[in-house]
Amino acid sequence: MTENAKDVKTEEAAKPEVNPLQRSLTLKVNNAELEAGVAAELKRLGKKAKLPGFRPGHVPAAKVAEMYGYEARMRVMNNLLDAAYRKAAEESGLRIAGFPEIAPAEGSKPGDAELVFTAKVEVYPEFDLPDLSGLELKRYSCDVTDAEVAKTLDIMAKQRATYTTEEGRAAQKDDRVTVNFKGMKDGVAFEGGSADNYKFIVGAGMMLPEFDQAVEGMKAGDKKSFNLTFPANYQAKDLAGKEVTFDVECVAVEKANIPAIDDEFAKKLGMDGVDAMKAEVRKNLEREVKVRVSNRTRGEVMNKLQELCTFRVPSVMIQEESERMAQAMMNDFMARGMLSKKDRNRQLPASLFTEQAAKRVALSMFVGKLIDENKITASEDDVKRIVKNVAEAYEEPAEMEKYILSNPQTAQNYHNLALEERVVDFVLGKAKTTDEKLGFDDLMKNPGSL
The missing domain is CATH 1.10.3120.10 (Trigger factor, C-terminal domain)
Structure with a gap:
């Protein structure tokens, strides 16, 4: 590649991206109208102006202009620009999105008989709707059978279970266990992987399946270590798909007393x-x-x-x-x-x-x-x-x-x-x-x- 070609490439890369939705509107403000508006605004402000040594509303005009001149000019200018913009926008016929960016036009300067500004705006895009017949979609359905009703009732009953401690009981599905555990990745404890006196229901989905399986059969006082591989889509990215080691101590095992799904159970729920x-x-x-x-x-x-x-x-x-x-x-x-x-x-x-x-x-x-x-x-x-x-x-x-x-x-x-x-x-x-x-x-x- 020649040096000239390199220069062209560099020049093209340096060019700002052209926004195809951007348009420019020219706004014009009559300077005489601006000055008349400023004078009227100062007169209005002067009626309420206060200055030590003068009665309210009797502050000299020169002092009022000194105190409020900038504020008055900006207020009048903004009002005139707003009117000019609304007129230009309406005459343009453009579908304008959002608010404009207004700046003095190149070459326009204070004192000109007519002050010129440029309003940069964005317009709504023009596009045609495509033919939708090529889309491939699914109409989904799902049945609720007796099995789903029974499973839901089973969950409702388990949610209302009571628990009793049984000496020497080996943990099994639906039991509530209390454990101390510590997770290690490459020999180092990882964040969120350790807890003391942590309670959970075995098989209820509160823990990963491998954790549940490792705890099943443990009795109060038992200790064990086991390896576990986190799912590839695990929310903690640094653990996703990684194998870790857990040290677990079983503190307590409580048997689940699950109520029968009968009329008595239903009446307790107000049915x-x-x-x-x-x-x-x-x-x-x-x-x-x-x-x-x-x-x-x-x-x-x-x-x-x-x-x-x-x-x-x-x-x-x-x-x-x-x-x-x-x-x-x-x-x-x-x-x-x-x-x-x-x-x-x-x-x-x-x-x-x-x-x-x-x-x-x-x-x-x-x-x-x-x-x-x-x-x-x-x-x-x-x-x-x-x-x-x-x-x-x-x-x-x-x-x-x-x-x-x-x-x-x-x-x-x-x-x-x-x-x-x-x-x-x-x-x-x-x-x-x-x-x-x-x-x-x-x-x-x-x-x-x-």
């Missing part, structure tokens, strides 16, 4: 009998399954639509969404009590959310255009159906339904959800779909952790 309890459990499971199936389907549809968002979106909107997401996460941390008092006024860097924010903004634009061009709507009955399904999980469904629908903001949120459902239905109707029945456990499972 008429075991049959009524089974019916209520089935109803709740069916409602939960319906929500999860819907969420899974919606998530896959939206992911497919996201892949079609190949257009650029305004950086100003990405920034706004990033800041909103950062604030939402801080609010969530506060609600969970995860922040100390000194950290509550801190802000997460919006840059942490830039990539996700860009995807959200693009998908929102895509879905918005899909709704507009295809006249997709959600009816009042759609909203009521969703609200009714949510309200059924409460003790007073009718009251909860009434409360949700009477709150404008909450009702709007459910309208948006209903509209999103209609979008999903529309996309599924256009795409190539296959039916897939999900297993109950696959739909409901939550990964356990150590």
Whole structure:
């Protein structure tokens, strides 16, 4: 490569990226109008001006100008620029996103009869909706059988178990054990891998399966060491897929006394009998399954639509969404009590959310255009159906339904959800779909952790 070619490459790399969504508007402010406005503003401020040695409102004009001149000029200038921008934006016919960046135009200087400014703005992208018939999607379903009802009742009974200490008892499934343990990786204790007097239920998924298996059969006073390999997708990245050694001492073993699933058990839960309890459990499971199936389907549809968002979106909107997401996460941390008092006024860097924010903004634009061009709507009955399904999980469904629908903001949120459902239905109707029945456990499972 020649030196000239190198220079060209370096020059090209140094050029700033051209934003295809950026536009410029020319704003003009009449200097005479500005000066007249400043004079009027100073006169207004002078009526309230106070200065030692002068009565309120009788401060000399020169002193008022000295005290408030900059403030008055900035206020009037901002008002005139705002009016000029609104006029230029309207005349341009552009679909402007966010707020402008306004600066004096090159060559314009104070004292000119007409002051010229340049407003840099970003516009909404122009894009065509693609043909959705090529998308491949699934329509999910999941059955709630007697087995799922029985398994849920078994969990409910175990949650209400009592425990008694039995001398010399060997730990088995459903027993509550108390252990001291220490985890070592390459001979060094790792963070979060040690605890004293730690209680857990054997086989309840509170620990990794290998840990459960190692503790089964131990009696109070027993000690043992065993190796364990963490799953490849373990949340602690430094432990994922790694083999460690645990030293465990069993402190106590308590036998589980699990109540029988009968009428007496049902009545303790406020139900008429075991049959009524089974019916209520089935109803709740069916409602939960319906929500999860819907969420899974919606998530896959939206992911497919996201892949079609190949257009650029305004950086100003990405920034706004990033800041909103950062604030939402801080609010969530506060609600969970995860922040100390000194950290509550801190802000997460919006840059942490830039990539996700860009995807959200693009998908929102895509879905918005899909709704507009295809006249997709959600009816009042759609909203009521969703609200009714949510309200059924409460003790007073009718009251909860009434409360949700009477709150404008909450009702709007459910309208948006209903509209999103209609979008999903529309996309599924256009795409190539296959039916897939999900297993109950696959739909409901939550990964356990150590």
